[in-house]
Amino acid sequence: MTPQFPFTAILGQEELKRCLLLTAIDPAIGGVLAMGDRGTAKSTTVRALADMLALARIEAPVVDLPLGASEDRLLGALDIDAALTQGEVRFRPGLLHEAHRGFLYIDEVNLLDDYLVDLLLDVAASGVNRVERDGISHQHDAQFVLIGSGNPEEGELRPQLEDRFGLSTHVSTIRDVEQRTEIVRRRLLFDATPDLLIEQFRAQQAELARSVGEARQRLADVTVTDNISEAAIRLCIECDVVGHRGEIVLIRAARAAAALRGADEMSCRDLATVAVPALRHRIPREPFESPTTASARVHNIAARTLRLHSVA
Structure with a gap:
């Protein structure tokens, strides 16, 4: 297998990493949207998640939907080889079948064909993929966490699809010189000797995997007052x-x-932690408003509202 960059070795992008971990703990959150600058390790971070979840003994495949993928590749279709060689009408599963109980990752999600967007919205809402074509009548469960990334400068995301993502994060270029230097060092080390970087972060990977696995088991027992x-x-x-x-x-x-921090009961602190990614893409936006400004608005409202509520 091709070695993956360790999840814990990725510097910066803390909000994106945290959002991915929360959806791994509770897939019903509804997925993660990561929009922002090119070359900020969005794809690397998503693909690194799979190895970490495997360490946590969580069976959740991370499946890529390539840009330009056909409807057949996404939904599944008639198995042409079986039809021609054996005369059998057989269903050939698509990417939605592979992503069941896992993650479906779409890079450049804002460039996805509108027709495929409609198909994804339908399956995501029902949790079932139904294929009726070419003499095939087939359906299978298709419950997956949708993860999308892209650069907003290259195109807007359809509001119907944006709303389907549970959490939204804006990924920006890191400006700190020391952090950027360390990012380059780790990337060059991984490209030259991946096993060496993986070994350096083995303990951290194992600890994070343990925390996520325990949080997933604890989730149902966390009290929501x-x-x-x-x-x-x-x-x-x-x-x-x-x-x-x-x-x-x-x-x-x-x-x-709350489950990730080992608590048995939710608090306003937990609401404050997730308020921005949960709500930033659901609030009314001003024309030409930047993602940073929208995030700041949610953060300020959350700080004020939750402080007043906790006092009350």
């Missing part, structure tokens, strides 16, 4: 979030955050 639910709802109201998906994702993500 009425007080915390009310705080989450008040926060969504203050942020002018439309619909009710926002508070559901907010509470799920905060519960996963």
